[in-house]
Amino acid sequence: MPHDDxxxxxxxxxxxxxxxxxxxxxxxxxPDADDTLTYCRQLEIAVRELLVEKGHLTRDEIRGAVERMDxxxxxxxxxxxxxxxxxxxxxARLLADGSAACQEAGITFDQSxxxxxxxxxxxxxxxxxxxLCSCYPRMVLGLPPDWYKSRAYRxxxxxxxRSVLREFGTELPDSVAVRVHDSTADMRYLVLPMRxxxxxxxxxxxxxxxxxxxxxxxxxxxxxx
Amino acid sequence: MTRxxxxxxxxxxxxxxxxxxxxxxYIRGKHGVVERIxxxxxxxxxxxxxxxxxxxxxxYRVRFGQKDIWPDYAGPAGDTIDIELYExxxxxxx
Numbered sequence: 001m002p003h004d005d006x007x008x009x010x011x012x013x014x015x016x017x018x019x020x021x022x023x024x025x026x027x028x029x030x031p032d033a034d035d036t037l038t039y040c041r042q043l044e045i046a047v048r049e050l051l052v053e054k055g056h057l058t059r060d061e062i063r064g065a066v067e068r069m070d071x072x073x074x075x076x077x078x079x080x081x082x083x084x085x086x087x088x089x090x091x092a093r094l095l096a097d098g099s100a101a102c103q104e105a106g107i108t109f110d111q112s113x114x115x116x117x118x119x120x121x122x123x124x125x126x127x128x129x130x131x132l133c134s135c136y137p138r139m140v141l142g143l144p145p146d147w148y149k150s151r152a153y154r155x156x157x158x159x160x161x162r163s164v165l166r167e168f169g170t171e172l173p174d175s176v177a178v179r180v181h182d183s184t185a186d187m188r189y190l191v192l193p194m195r196x197x198x199x200x201x202x203x204x205x206x207x208x209x210x211x212x213x214x215x216x217x218x219x220x221x222x223x224x225x
Numbered sequence: 226m227t228r229x230x231x232x233x234x235x236x237x238x239x240x241x242x243x244x245x246x247x248x249x250x251y252i253r254g255k256h257g258v259v260e261r262i263x264x265x266x267x268x269x270x271x272x273x274x275x276x277x278x279x280x281x282x283x284x285y286r287v288r289f290g291q292k293d294i295w296p297d298y299a300g301p302a303g304d305t306i307d308i309e310l311y312e313x314x315x316x317x318x319x
Binding site for chain 1: 247248249251252263264266269284286291294295299300301303304305306307308309310311
């Protein structure tokens with residue numbers, strides 16, 4: 001399929017050892033990553049080919065949809081966070097209705113799901129998980145990182161969130177409540193991190209560059225440079 | 226009209242019916258408080274089987290104290306879990 005994780009053959013080792021290309025000591029080839037036609041991959045190809053043959057979709061429409069999915073990423077959420085930090089009226093609208101405020105900021109929602117924005121404060125830190133599967137605010141963050149989908153994160157984020165946070169380098173005093181959000185149905189969640197103290201007068205673009213994906217999932221905070 | 230209002234105490238049903246469920250096992254039987262009403266959505270537990278998901282179900286966000294979910298929870302008493310639950314999974318606290 002056009003949207004897979006196969007990257008072909010990589011020379012990702014250091015080339016500081018002597019070896020002769022084409023010689024007897026040629027290093028072994030790594031197997032290609034795209035040679036397994038699993039059941040689901042086969043099904044996807046079959047359905048895609050049928051949709052094209054029957055005229056429901058064109059190949060260019062499929063390619064375009066994949067390109068749009070791949071173009072979404074944490075830069076979208078970071079821009080929203082930076083705008084909320086600099087524009088109190090926008091922040092109020094964002095916390096009241098995340099979907100509407102993000103669409104106002106130019107982000108397209110092509111799912112029926114809605115976005116809830118949860119604000120970190122000196123009293124409360126928010127952490128997002130989907131224990132049932134891997135629901136993720138793709139409209140503002142793109143595709144989820146692999147650890148977000150792992151059984152370990154999904155089970156531990158609700159059972160021992162402070163240990164998980166510590167492993168991400170986030171130490172919170174007991175005076176800060178940890179609020180876990182389990183994304184089980186039609187809502188998606190974006191954490192609005194706290195703005196670092198030493199950033200007065202910064203532009204939205206400068207601020208957005210500080211905002212990491214992980215801070216918007218809630219496993220870390222935004223640090224001053 | 227929704228059955229519950231923001232701030233209402235609710236209990237999660239203990240049911241364990243077969244099929245596609247959107248209420249995680251760890252929260253069944255636990256008591257929490259409605260944090261907000263999210264609106265009405267087609268029931269995903271019906272949509273999963275190709276049915277139309279009607280009538281729509283009210284979706285709530287319910288807040289639970291961590292220590293009410295895990296008695297041996299290691300963090301402070303103020304830590305919480307908010308979770309989305311459909312109305313048919315909720316009942317008034319006894």
